[in-house]
Amino acid sequence: MSTRTDSLSRAGALVRYNAILRLRDPSQLISYLITPMIFMVLFQPLYVKALGTGAVEAVTGQLVMFSVFAMAIVGNAIFVEREWRTWDRLRASRAARAELLIGKAVPVFVVLLIQQGVLIIYGWLVVGMPFPVSPGLVFGAMCLWGFMLLAMGAALSTVVRSRGDLIVAVDLGAITISSLGGSLLPVSLMPSWAQAIAPFSPGYWGLSLIRSAMAGNAEAMLRPGLIVLGIGLATGAFATYRLAHGWGRSHLL
Amino acid sequence: MLQAIDLRKRYDEVQALDGFSLEVAAGEIVGLVGHNGAGKTTFVEMVSGLLRPDSGTVLVDGESPTRARDRIGISPQHIALYRPLTVREHLELYGRLAGLRRAALRSAIDDLTAALRLESFLNRTCGLLSGGQQRRAQAATALVHRPALLLLDEPTAGADPETRQALLDVVKQRAGEGAAVVYTTHYLTELTDLQATIAVAAEGRVIARGGADELLSGLPGEVRVRTADEQLTVSTTDPTGTLLELLPTVERPVESVELRNPSLDDLYHSLAVTTDVDAH
Numbered sequence: 001m002s003t004r005t006d007s008l009s010r011a012g013a014l015v016r017y018n019a020i021l022r023l024r025d026p027s028q029l030i031s032y033l034i035t036p037m038i039f040m041v042l043f044q045p046l047y048v049k050a051l052g053t054g055a056v057e058a059v060t061g062q063l064v065m066f067s068v069f070a071m072a073i074v075g076n077a078i079f080v081e082r083e084w085r086t087w088d089r090l091r092a093s094r095a096a097r098a099e100l101l102i103g104k105a106v107p108v109f110v111v112l113l114i115q116q117g118v119l120i121i122y123g124w125l126v127v128g129m130p131f132p133v134s135p136g137l138v139f140g141a142m143c144l145w146g147f148m149l150l151a152m153g154a155a156l157s158t159v160v161r162s163r164g165d166l167i168v169a170v171d172l173g174a175i176t177i178s179s180l181g182g183s184l185l186p187v188s189l190m191p192s193w194a195q196a197i198a199p200f201s202p203g204y205w206g207l208s209l210i211r212s213a214m215a216g217n218a219e220a221m222l223r224p225g226l227i228v229l230g231i232g233l234a235t236g237a238f239a240t241y242r243l244a245h246g247w248g249r250s251h252l253l
Numbered sequence: 254m255l256q257a258i259d260l261r262k263r264y265d266e267v268q269a270l271d272g273f274s275l276e277v278a279a280g281e282i283v284g285l286v287g288h289n290g291a292g293k294t295t296f297v298e299m300v301s302g303l304l305r306p307d308s309g310t311v312l313v314d315g316e317s318p319t320r321a322r323d324r325i326g327i328s329p330q331h332i333a334l335y336r337p338l339t340v341r342e343h344l345e346l347y348g349r350l351a352g353l354r355r356a357a358l359r360s361a362i363d364d365l366t367a368a369l370r371l372e373s374f375l376n377r378t379c380g381l382l383s384g385g386q387q388r389r390a391q392a393a394t395a396l397v398h399r400p401a402l403l404l405l406d407e408p409t410a411g412a413d414p415e416t417r418q419a420l421l422d423v424v425k426q427r428a429g430e431g432a433a434v435v436y437t438t439h440y441l442t443e444l445t446d447l448q449a450t451i452a453v454a455a456e457g458r459v460i461a462r463g464g465a466d467e468l469l470s471g472l473p474g475e476v477r478v479r480t481a482d483e484q485l486t487v488s489t490t491d492p493t494g495t496l497l498e499l500l501p502t503v504e505r506p507v508e509s510v511e512l513r514n515p516s517l518d519d520l521y522h523s524l525a526v527t528t529d530v531d532a533h
Binding site (some may be wrong): 006009010014017020021025051080084085086088089090091092093094095195 | 298301302303322323325329331332333334335336337338342345346347349350351352354394486
Protein backbone atom coordinates (compact mmCIF):
# COMPACT_ATOMS: atom_id res chain seq x y z
CA MET A 1 0.00 0.00 0.00
CA SER A 2 1.42 3.40 -0.92
CA THR A 3 2.24 6.00 1.72
CA ARG A 4 -0.55 8.29 0.48
CA THR A 5 -3.17 5.52 0.54
CA ASP A 6 -1.93 4.52 3.98
CA SER A 7 -2.28 8.08 5.21
CA LEU A 8 -5.79 8.44 3.74
CA SER A 9 -6.79 5.18 5.33
CA ARG A 10 -5.61 6.28 8.78
CA ALA A 11 -7.28 9.70 8.43
CA GLY A 12 -10.45 7.91 7.27
CA ALA A 13 -10.39 5.64 10.33
CA LEU A 14 -9.98 8.64 12.62
CA VAL A 15 -12.82 10.53 10.92
CA ARG A 16 -15.05 7.46 11.20
CA TYR A 17 -14.49 6.87 14.92
CA ASN A 18 -14.70 10.56 15.75
CA ALA A 19 -18.00 10.68 13.84
CA ILE A 20 -19.25 7.74 15.93
CA LEU A 21 -18.29 9.65 19.08
CA ARG A 22 -20.32 12.66 17.88
CA LEU A 23 -23.32 10.52 16.94
CA ARG A 24 -23.37 8.91 20.38
CA ASP A 25 -23.54 12.30 22.08
CA PRO A 26 -26.06 14.32 20.03
CA SER A 27 -27.68 16.25 22.89
CA GLN A 28 -25.77 19.51 22.38
CA LEU A 29 -26.53 19.61 18.65
CA ILE A 30 -30.22 18.93 19.27
CA SER A 31 -30.31 21.76 21.81
CA TYR A 32 -28.56 24.16 19.44
CA LEU A 33 -31.07 23.29 16.71
CA ILE A 34 -34.35 23.42 18.61
CA THR A 35 -33.70 26.56 20.69
CA PRO A 36 -32.93 28.84 17.72
CA MET A 37 -35.93 27.41 15.84
CA ILE A 38 -38.17 28.60 18.69
CA PHE A 39 -36.41 31.96 18.96
CA MET A 40 -36.68 32.58 15.19
CA VAL A 41 -40.45 32.38 15.32
CA LEU A 42 -40.62 34.57 18.45
CA PHE A 43 -38.20 37.22 17.19
CA GLN A 44 -39.61 37.61 13.69
CA PRO A 45 -42.49 39.97 14.66
CA LEU A 46 -40.05 42.19 16.59
CA TYR A 47 -37.87 42.56 13.52
CA VAL A 48 -40.89 43.34 11.37
CA LYS A 49 -41.92 46.14 13.74
CA ALA A 50 -38.39 47.50 14.11
CA LEU A 51 -37.12 47.28 10.56
CA GLY A 52 -40.08 46.56 8.36
CA THR A 53 -38.48 43.29 7.36
CA GLY A 54 -38.21 40.23 9.54
CA ALA A 55 -37.55 36.75 8.36
CA VAL A 56 -33.95 37.13 7.10
CA GLU A 57 -32.89 39.02 10.24
CA ALA A 58 -34.62 36.60 12.58
CA VAL A 59 -33.15 33.55 10.87
CA THR A 60 -29.59 34.77 10.33
CA GLY A 61 -29.39 36.41 13.76
CA GLN A 62 -30.34 33.20 15.55
CA LEU A 63 -28.20 31.15 13.17
CA VAL A 64 -25.11 33.19 14.02
CA MET A 65 -25.83 33.23 17.75
CA PHE A 66 -26.43 29.50 18.10
CA SER A 67 -23.65 28.55 15.74
CA VAL A 68 -21.33 30.45 18.10
CA PHE A 69 -22.84 28.47 20.96
CA ALA A 70 -22.00 25.36 18.95
CA MET A 71 -18.33 26.11 19.57
CA ALA A 72 -19.07 24.14 22.74
CA ILE A 73 -19.48 21.03 20.54
CA VAL A 74 -16.04 21.64 19.05
CA GLY A 75 -14.56 22.39 22.45
CA ASN A 76 -16.09 19.33 24.04
CA ALA A 77 -14.94 17.07 21.21
CA ILE A 78 -11.38 18.13 21.88
CA PHE A 79 -11.62 18.51 25.64
CA VAL A 80 -12.71 14.89 26.14
CA GLU A 81 -9.42 13.83 24.56
CA ARG A 82 -7.71 15.58 27.47
CA GLU A 83 -10.16 14.29 30.03
CA TRP A 84 -9.92 10.68 28.82
CA ARG A 85 -6.15 10.97 28.16
CA THR A 86 -6.74 9.59 24.67
CA TRP A 87 -4.95 12.31 22.69
CA ASP A 88 -1.47 11.25 23.78
CA ARG A 89 -2.46 7.63 23.14
CA LEU A 90 -3.33 8.60 19.56
CA ARG A 91 -0.13 10.65 19.23
CA ALA A 92 1.84 7.54 20.14
CA SER A 93 0.18 5.65 17.27
CA ARG A 94 1.36 5.60 13.69
CA ALA A 95 -1.00 8.45 12.74
CA ALA A 96 0.72 11.69 11.76
CA ARG A 97 -0.24 15.00 13.36
CA ALA A 98 -2.11 16.15 10.26
CA GLU A 99 -4.11 12.90 10.19
CA LEU A 100 -5.05 13.30 13.85
CA LEU A 101 -6.18 16.88 13.28
CA ILE A 102 -8.18 15.97 10.18
CA GLY A 103 -9.78 13.08 12.04
CA LYS A 104 -10.82 15.40 14.84
CA ALA A 105 -11.84 18.40 12.73
CA VAL A 106 -13.88 16.89 9.89
CA PRO A 107 -16.76 15.41 11.97
CA VAL A 108 -17.24 18.57 14.07
CA PHE A 109 -17.01 20.76 10.96
CA VAL A 110 -19.75 18.66 9.36
CA VAL A 111 -21.83 19.04 12.54
CA LEU A 112 -21.45 22.83 12.30
CA LEU A 113 -22.51 22.78 8.63
CA ILE A 114 -25.49 20.54 9.39
CA GLN A 115 -26.63 22.93 12.12
CA GLN A 116 -26.43 25.97 9.84
CA GLY A 117 -27.99 24.11 6.90
CA VAL A 118 -30.94 22.86 8.95
CA LEU A 119 -31.57 26.32 10.41
CA ILE A 120 -31.53 27.94 6.96
CA ILE A 121 -33.94 25.35 5.54
CA TYR A 122 -36.18 25.79 8.60
CA GLY A 123 -36.04 29.55 8.14
CA TRP A 124 -37.12 29.15 4.54
CA LEU A 125 -39.86 26.57 5.14
CA VAL A 126 -41.28 27.75 8.48
CA VAL A 127 -40.27 31.35 9.18
CA GLY A 128 -40.83 32.55 5.65
CA MET A 129 -37.31 33.62 4.74
CA PRO A 130 -36.89 33.94 0.94
CA PHE A 131 -34.95 31.09 -0.64
CA PRO A 132 -31.30 32.20 -1.10
CA VAL A 133 -30.57 33.80 -4.47
CA SER A 134 -27.41 31.73 -4.78
CA PRO A 135 -27.23 28.56 -2.65
CA GLY A 136 -23.57 28.19 -3.66
CA LEU A 137 -22.67 31.52 -2.05
CA VAL A 138 -24.59 30.58 1.09
CA PHE A 139 -22.74 27.28 1.25
CA GLY A 140 -19.43 29.13 0.86
CA ALA A 141 -20.38 31.52 3.67
CA MET A 142 -21.39 28.59 5.88
CA CYS A 143 -18.03 26.92 5.25
CA LEU A 144 -16.05 30.07 6.10
CA TRP A 145 -18.08 30.79 9.21
CA GLY A 146 -17.94 27.11 10.24
CA PHE A 147 -14.18 27.05 9.77
CA MET A 148 -13.77 30.10 12.01
CA LEU A 149 -15.97 28.57 14.72
CA LEU A 150 -14.07 25.29 14.47
CA ALA A 151 -10.74 27.05 14.87
CA MET A 152 -11.91 29.28 17.72
CA GLY A 153 -13.54 26.39 19.57
CA ALA A 154 -10.43 24.25 19.16
CA ALA A 155 -8.17 27.03 20.39
CA LEU A 156 -10.43 27.65 23.37
CA SER A 157 -10.45 23.98 24.33
CA THR A 158 -6.66 23.88 24.47
CA VAL A 159 -6.39 26.72 26.99
CA VAL A 160 -9.24 26.08 29.45
CA ARG A 161 -8.48 24.06 32.56
CA SER A 162 -11.75 22.20 32.97
CA ARG A 163 -15.01 21.36 31.26
CA GLY A 164 -16.70 23.92 33.53
CA ASP A 165 -14.32 26.62 32.30
CA LEU A 166 -15.09 25.62 28.73
CA ILE A 167 -18.86 25.93 29.20
CA VAL A 168 -18.55 29.32 30.91
CA ALA A 169 -16.15 30.61 28.24
CA VAL A 170 -18.39 29.48 25.38
CA ASP A 171 -21.57 30.83 27.00
CA LEU A 172 -20.05 34.23 27.77
CA GLY A 173 -18.23 34.34 24.43
CA ALA A 174 -21.31 33.39 22.44
CA ILE A 175 -23.54 35.94 24.13
CA THR A 176 -20.93 38.70 23.77
CA ILE A 177 -19.86 37.89 20.21
CA SER A 178 -23.34 37.41 18.84
CA SER A 179 -25.16 40.21 20.66
CA LEU A 180 -22.44 42.76 19.93
CA GLY A 181 -22.42 41.52 16.36
CA GLY A 182 -26.12 42.28 15.93
CA SER A 183 -27.65 38.83 16.30
CA LEU A 184 -30.16 39.79 18.96
CA LEU A 185 -30.72 43.43 18.12
CA PRO A 186 -29.85 45.03 14.77
CA VAL A 187 -26.65 47.09 15.07
CA SER A 188 -28.49 50.19 13.83
CA LEU A 189 -30.76 50.03 16.90
CA MET A 190 -27.95 49.54 19.42
CA PRO A 191 -26.54 52.40 21.56
CA SER A 192 -23.85 54.44 19.83
CA TRP A 193 -21.02 53.00 21.99
CA ALA A 194 -22.13 49.46 21.07
CA GLN A 195 -22.33 50.40 17.39
CA ALA A 196 -18.74 51.69 17.64
CA ILE A 197 -17.35 48.42 19.02
CA ALA A 198 -19.57 46.05 17.01
CA PRO A 199 -16.97 45.57 14.23
CA PHE A 200 -14.57 44.13 16.83
CA SER A 201 -16.93 41.18 17.25
CA PRO A 202 -16.45 38.22 14.90
CA GLY A 203 -20.24 37.84 15.05
CA TYR A 204 -20.64 41.18 13.27
CA TRP A 205 -18.60 39.90 10.31
CA GLY A 206 -20.24 36.49 10.40
CA LEU A 207 -23.68 38.04 10.23
CA SER A 208 -22.59 40.39 7.46
CA LEU A 209 -21.10 37.47 5.51
CA ILE A 210 -24.19 35.28 5.79
CA ARG A 211 -26.68 38.07 5.05
CA SER A 212 -24.66 39.10 1.97
CA ALA A 213 -24.64 35.49 0.84
CA MET A 214 -28.40 35.23 1.36
CA ALA A 215 -28.82 38.29 -0.85
CA GLY A 216 -26.54 36.75 -3.48
CA ASN A 217 -24.10 39.68 -3.18
CA ALA A 218 -20.66 38.13 -3.71
CA GLU A 219 -18.92 41.50 -3.67
CA ALA A 220 -20.30 42.38 -0.26
CA MET A 221 -19.13 39.00 1.03
CA LEU A 222 -15.49 39.72 0.27
CA ARG A 223 -14.50 41.90 3.23
CA PRO A 224 -16.37 39.98 5.94
CA GLY A 225 -15.25 36.74 4.31
CA LEU A 226 -11.59 37.72 4.50
CA ILE A 227 -11.90 38.87 8.11
CA VAL A 228 -13.66 35.66 9.16
CA LEU A 229 -11.04 33.64 7.30
CA GLY A 230 -8.23 35.60 8.97
CA ILE A 231 -9.63 35.03 12.46
CA GLY A 232 -10.04 31.34 11.62
CA LEU A 233 -6.47 31.00 10.34
CA ALA A 234 -4.97 32.78 13.35
CA THR A 235 -6.90 30.83 15.98
CA GLY A 236 -6.53 27.63 13.94
CA ALA A 237 -2.75 28.01 13.87
CA PHE A 238 -2.72 28.44 17.64
CA ALA A 239 -4.97 25.41 18.16
CA THR A 240 -2.92 23.29 15.77
CA TYR A 241 0.28 24.12 17.64
CA ARG A 242 -1.27 23.26 20.99
CA LEU A 243 -2.87 20.05 19.74
CA ALA A 244 0.23 18.85 17.93
CA HIS A 245 2.26 19.17 21.12
CA GLY A 246 -0.25 17.47 23.38
CA TRP A 247 -1.03 18.17 26.98
CA GLY A 248 0.33 17.09 30.31
CA ARG A 249 4.06 16.92 30.62
CA SER A 250 4.55 16.74 26.88
CA HIS A 251 3.38 20.36 26.49
CA LEU A 252 6.76 21.32 27.90
CA LEU A 253 8.48 20.09 24.76
CA MET B 254 15.51 -3.66 19.71
CA LEU B 255 15.54 -0.74 22.18
CA GLN B 256 18.58 1.34 22.96
CA ALA B 257 18.27 4.28 25.34
CA ILE B 258 21.54 6.02 26.04
CA ASP B 259 22.18 8.69 28.68
CA LEU B 260 18.71 10.27 28.51
CA ARG B 261 18.15 13.52 30.34
CA LYS B 262 14.92 15.42 30.79
CA ARG B 263 14.05 18.32 33.08
CA TYR B 264 10.54 19.60 33.87
CA ASP B 265 11.00 23.05 35.35
CA GLU B 266 12.69 22.33 38.70
CA VAL B 267 12.48 18.54 38.46
CA GLN B 268 15.21 16.47 36.81
CA ALA B 269 12.98 13.59 35.66
CA LEU B 270 15.69 11.69 33.80
CA ASP B 271 19.33 12.09 34.68
CA GLY B 272 21.48 9.80 32.56
CA PHE B 273 18.88 7.05 32.04
CA SER B 274 20.29 4.19 29.93
CA LEU B 275 18.62 0.90 29.11
CA GLU B 276 18.88 -1.69 26.37
CA VAL B 277 16.27 -4.33 25.65
CA ALA B 278 16.87 -7.15 23.19
CA ALA B 279 14.26 -8.82 20.99
CA GLY B 280 12.47 -11.50 23.00
CA GLU B 281 13.57 -10.00 26.32
CA ILE B 282 11.21 -8.83 29.05
CA VAL B 283 12.66 -6.08 31.20
CA GLY B 284 10.85 -5.29 34.42
CA LEU B 285 11.38 -1.62 35.13
CA VAL B 286 10.87 -1.03 38.83
CA GLY B 287 11.35 1.95 41.08
CA HIS B 288 9.36 4.14 43.40
CA ASN B 289 7.09 6.94 42.19
CA GLY B 290 9.06 9.74 40.57
CA ALA B 291 11.97 7.49 39.62
CA GLY B 292 11.52 8.38 35.94
CA LYS B 293 9.77 5.24 34.67
CA THR B 294 6.81 6.93 33.01
CA THR B 295 8.93 9.73 31.55
CA PHE B 296 11.16 7.05 30.03
CA VAL B 297 8.16 5.19 28.57
CA GLU B 298 6.74 8.42 27.11
CA MET B 299 10.13 9.19 25.57
CA VAL B 300 10.43 5.77 23.96
CA SER B 301 6.90 6.07 22.59
CA GLY B 302 7.82 9.37 20.92
CA LEU B 303 5.61 11.61 23.07
CA LEU B 304 8.52 13.39 24.72
CA ARG B 305 11.86 14.51 23.37
CA PRO B 306 14.89 14.16 25.60
CA ASP B 307 16.90 17.26 26.48
CA SER B 308 19.90 15.13 25.57
CA GLY B 309 20.69 11.49 24.93
CA THR B 310 19.54 9.00 22.31
CA VAL B 311 16.60 6.63 21.93
CA LEU B 312 16.64 4.10 19.12
CA VAL B 313 13.91 1.59 18.41
CA ASP B 314 14.96 -1.01 15.89
CA GLY B 315 17.74 1.39 14.87
CA GLU B 316 15.40 4.35 14.25
CA SER B 317 13.98 7.26 16.22
CA PRO B 318 10.77 6.43 18.11
CA THR B 319 8.76 8.72 15.81
CA ARG B 320 9.87 6.75 12.75
CA ALA B 321 9.41 3.41 14.48
CA ARG B 322 5.88 4.01 15.78
CA ASP B 323 4.44 1.20 13.69
CA ARG B 324 6.64 -1.21 15.65
CA ILE B 325 5.73 0.11 19.11
CA GLY B 326 2.71 -0.84 21.20
CA ILE B 327 2.00 1.22 24.30
CA SER B 328 -0.33 0.73 27.22
CA PRO B 329 -0.09 3.94 29.27
CA GLN B 330 -0.18 4.08 33.03
CA HIS B 331 -3.58 5.76 33.08
CA ILE B 332 -6.66 4.38 31.35
CA ALA B 333 -6.91 6.10 27.96
CA LEU B 334 -10.10 4.79 26.37
CA TYR B 335 -13.06 6.50 24.68
CA ARG B 336 -15.97 5.84 26.99
CA PRO B 337 -18.66 5.82 24.25
CA LEU B 338 -16.72 3.38 22.01
CA THR B 339 -16.85 -0.38 22.44
CA VAL B 340 -13.79 -2.52 23.04
CA ARG B 341 -14.10 -3.89 19.50
CA GLU B 342 -14.21 -0.36 18.06
CA HIS B 343 -11.03 0.51 19.97
CA LEU B 344 -9.27 -2.53 18.57
CA GLU B 345 -10.48 -1.70 15.05
CA LEU B 346 -9.32 1.92 15.40
CA TYR B 347 -5.83 1.14 16.70
CA GLY B 348 -5.51 -1.81 14.32
CA ARG B 349 -6.39 0.39 11.34
CA LEU B 350 -4.00 3.10 12.50
CA ALA B 351 -1.28 0.45 12.55
CA GLY B 352 -2.10 -0.56 9.00
CA LEU B 353 -4.18 -3.72 9.56
CA ARG B 354 -7.03 -4.27 7.10
CA ARG B 355 -10.00 -6.60 6.75
CA ALA B 356 -9.04 -10.25 7.31
CA ALA B 357 -5.78 -9.44 9.09
CA LEU B 358 -7.60 -7.05 11.42
CA ARG B 359 -10.40 -9.54 12.12
CA SER B 360 -7.89 -12.27 12.82
CA ALA B 361 -5.84 -10.04 15.16
CA ILE B 362 -8.98 -9.07 17.10
CA ASP B 363 -10.13 -12.70 17.34
CA ASP B 364 -6.72 -13.80 18.64
CA LEU B 365 -6.58 -11.07 21.28
CA THR B 366 -10.18 -11.64 22.30
CA ALA B 367 -9.35 -15.23 23.13
CA ALA B 368 -5.97 -14.52 24.71
CA LEU B 369 -7.14 -11.69 26.96
CA ARG B 370 -10.60 -13.20 27.55
CA LEU B 371 -12.46 -10.21 26.15
CA GLU B 372 -15.47 -12.15 24.75
CA SER B 373 -17.98 -11.16 27.42
CA PHE B 374 -17.46 -7.41 27.00
CA LEU B 375 -16.05 -7.02 23.49
CA ASN B 376 -19.16 -5.18 22.28
CA ARG B 377 -19.74 -3.10 25.39
CA THR B 378 -18.81 0.57 25.57
CA CYS B 379 -15.71 1.18 27.66
CA GLY B 380 -17.47 3.60 30.01
CA LEU B 381 -19.51 0.67 31.31
CA LEU B 382 -16.59 -1.67 31.98
CA SER B 383 -15.04 -2.52 35.34
CA GLY B 384 -11.51 -1.35 36.10
CA GLY B 385 -10.04 -4.77 35.31
CA GLN B 386 -11.93 -5.00 32.01
CA GLN B 387 -10.70 -1.53 31.05
CA ARG B 388 -7.14 -2.61 31.84
CA ARG B 389 -7.50 -5.62 29.54
CA ALA B 390 -9.07 -3.51 26.79
CA GLN B 391 -6.27 -0.97 27.03
CA ALA B 392 -3.59 -3.64 26.89
CA ALA B 393 -5.32 -5.12 23.86
CA THR B 394 -4.99 -1.80 21.99
CA ALA B 395 -1.22 -2.02 22.53
CA LEU B 396 -1.04 -5.62 21.35
CA VAL B 397 -3.41 -5.63 18.37
CA HIS B 398 -0.77 -4.98 15.68
CA ARG B 399 1.81 -7.40 17.16
CA PRO B 400 4.44 -4.71 17.82
CA ALA B 401 8.12 -5.56 18.02
CA LEU B 402 8.45 -3.38 21.14
CA LEU B 403 5.83 -3.43 23.87
CA LEU B 404 5.75 -0.62 26.43
CA LEU B 405 3.47 -1.61 29.28
CA ASP B 406 3.36 1.04 31.99
CA GLU B 407 1.84 -0.51 35.11
CA PRO B 408 -0.63 -2.50 33.00
CA THR B 409 -2.08 -4.38 35.96
CA ALA B 410 -2.45 -1.48 38.40
CA GLY B 411 -5.66 -2.11 40.32
CA ALA B 412 -6.47 -5.17 38.22
CA ASP B 413 -8.08 -8.35 39.53
CA PRO B 414 -6.13 -11.66 39.53
CA GLU B 415 -7.88 -12.89 36.36
CA THR B 416 -6.86 -9.77 34.45
CA ARG B 417 -3.33 -9.96 35.79
CA GLN B 418 -2.89 -13.60 34.81
CA ALA B 419 -4.40 -13.13 31.35
CA LEU B 420 -2.08 -10.23 30.68
CA LEU B 421 1.02 -11.96 31.99
CA ASP B 422 0.26 -14.98 29.79
CA VAL B 423 -0.03 -12.82 26.67
CA VAL B 424 3.13 -10.86 27.47
CA LYS B 425 5.09 -14.10 27.90
CA GLN B 426 3.66 -15.40 24.64
CA ARG B 427 4.59 -12.24 22.72
CA ALA B 428 8.10 -12.22 24.16
CA GLY B 429 8.38 -15.87 23.15
CA GLU B 430 7.53 -14.79 19.61
CA GLY B 431 10.36 -12.24 19.66
CA ALA B 432 8.86 -9.00 21.00
CA ALA B 433 10.96 -6.85 23.30
CA VAL B 434 8.99 -5.84 26.37
CA VAL B 435 9.42 -3.01 28.86
CA TYR B 436 7.12 -3.72 31.79
CA THR B 437 6.88 -1.21 34.62
CA THR B 438 5.18 -2.37 37.78
CA HIS B 439 5.03 -2.12 41.55
CA TYR B 440 3.94 -5.78 41.76
CA LEU B 441 7.29 -7.45 41.85
CA THR B 442 5.98 -10.99 41.92
CA GLU B 443 4.75 -10.40 38.36
CA LEU B 444 8.34 -10.06 37.21
CA THR B 445 9.16 -13.44 38.69
CA ASP B 446 6.17 -14.91 36.79
CA LEU B 447 7.40 -13.26 33.60
CA GLN B 448 10.98 -14.44 34.16
CA ALA B 449 11.96 -10.87 33.41
CA THR B 450 15.34 -9.31 33.83
CA ILE B 451 15.11 -6.33 36.12
CA ALA B 452 16.13 -2.70 35.82
CA VAL B 453 15.82 -0.64 38.97
CA ALA B 454 15.27 3.08 38.41
CA ALA B 455 15.90 5.77 40.99
CA GLU B 456 16.28 9.51 40.64
CA GLY B 457 16.09 9.44 36.87
CA ARG B 458 18.54 6.67 36.05
CA VAL B 459 18.91 2.92 36.14
CA ILE B 460 20.88 2.06 39.28
CA ALA B 461 20.78 -1.73 39.04
CA ARG B 462 20.24 -4.10 36.13
CA GLY B 463 20.37 -7.86 35.89
CA GLY B 464 18.62 -11.12 36.57
CA ALA B 465 16.62 -11.55 39.75
CA ASP B 466 19.17 -13.98 41.28
CA GLU B 467 22.04 -11.65 40.51
CA LEU B 468 20.33 -8.64 42.07
CA LEU B 469 19.14 -10.57 45.09
CA SER B 470 22.50 -12.03 46.02
CA GLY B 471 23.83 -10.25 49.07
CA LEU B 472 20.41 -9.18 50.28
CA PRO B 473 19.35 -10.56 53.64
CA GLY B 474 16.57 -13.11 54.06
CA GLU B 475 15.17 -14.23 57.40
CA VAL B 476 15.25 -17.24 59.70
CA ARG B 477 12.45 -17.57 62.26
CA VAL B 478 12.57 -20.21 64.97
CA ARG B 479 9.59 -20.50 67.31
CA THR B 480 9.63 -22.31 70.64
CA ALA B 481 6.88 -22.58 73.26
CA ASP B 482 7.70 -19.21 74.83
CA GLU B 483 9.78 -17.24 72.35
CA GLN B 484 10.43 -16.50 68.67
CA LEU B 485 13.90 -15.89 67.31
CA THR B 486 14.15 -13.83 64.10
CA VAL B 487 17.54 -13.46 62.44
CA SER B 488 18.23 -11.43 59.31
CA THR B 489 20.87 -13.18 57.22
CA THR B 490 22.27 -13.49 53.72
CA ASP B 491 22.52 -17.29 54.21
CA PRO B 492 19.26 -18.44 55.80
CA THR B 493 20.04 -22.20 55.55
CA GLY B 494 23.55 -21.96 57.04
CA THR B 495 22.31 -19.64 59.78
CA LEU B 496 19.53 -22.07 60.68
CA LEU B 497 21.99 -24.94 61.00
CA GLU B 498 24.14 -22.83 63.32
CA LEU B 499 21.15 -21.58 65.30
CA LEU B 500 19.32 -24.84 66.01
CA PRO B 501 21.92 -26.40 68.39
CA THR B 502 21.87 -23.23 70.52
CA VAL B 503 18.10 -23.34 71.14
CA GLU B 504 17.43 -24.92 74.55
CA ARG B 505 13.62 -25.33 74.38
CA PRO B 506 11.82 -27.70 71.98
CA VAL B 507 11.38 -26.09 68.56
CA GLU B 508 7.74 -25.74 67.46
CA SER B 509 8.31 -24.30 63.99
CA VAL B 510 11.02 -23.09 61.65
CA GLU B 511 10.57 -20.60 58.82
CA LEU B 512 13.15 -19.74 56.18
CA ARG B 513 12.60 -16.80 53.90
CA ASN B 514 15.06 -16.20 51.08
CA PRO B 515 15.50 -12.62 49.86
CA SER B 516 12.74 -11.56 47.47
CA LEU B 517 12.28 -8.80 44.95
CA ASP B 518 10.38 -6.91 47.62
CA ASP B 519 13.54 -6.91 49.74
CA LEU B 520 15.49 -5.60 46.76
CA TYR B 521 12.94 -2.87 46.16
CA HIS B 522 12.88 -1.84 49.80
CA SER B 523 16.65 -1.88 50.17
CA LEU B 524 17.04 0.38 47.14
CA ALA B 525 14.26 2.64 48.32
CA VAL B 526 15.91 2.95 51.73
CA THR B 527 19.28 3.65 50.11
CA THR B 528 17.72 6.38 47.98
CA ASP B 529 15.97 7.93 50.98
CA VAL B 530 19.20 7.96 52.98
CA ASP B 531 21.03 9.55 50.04
CA ALA B 532 18.31 12.14 49.69
CA HIS B 533 18.69 13.18 53.31
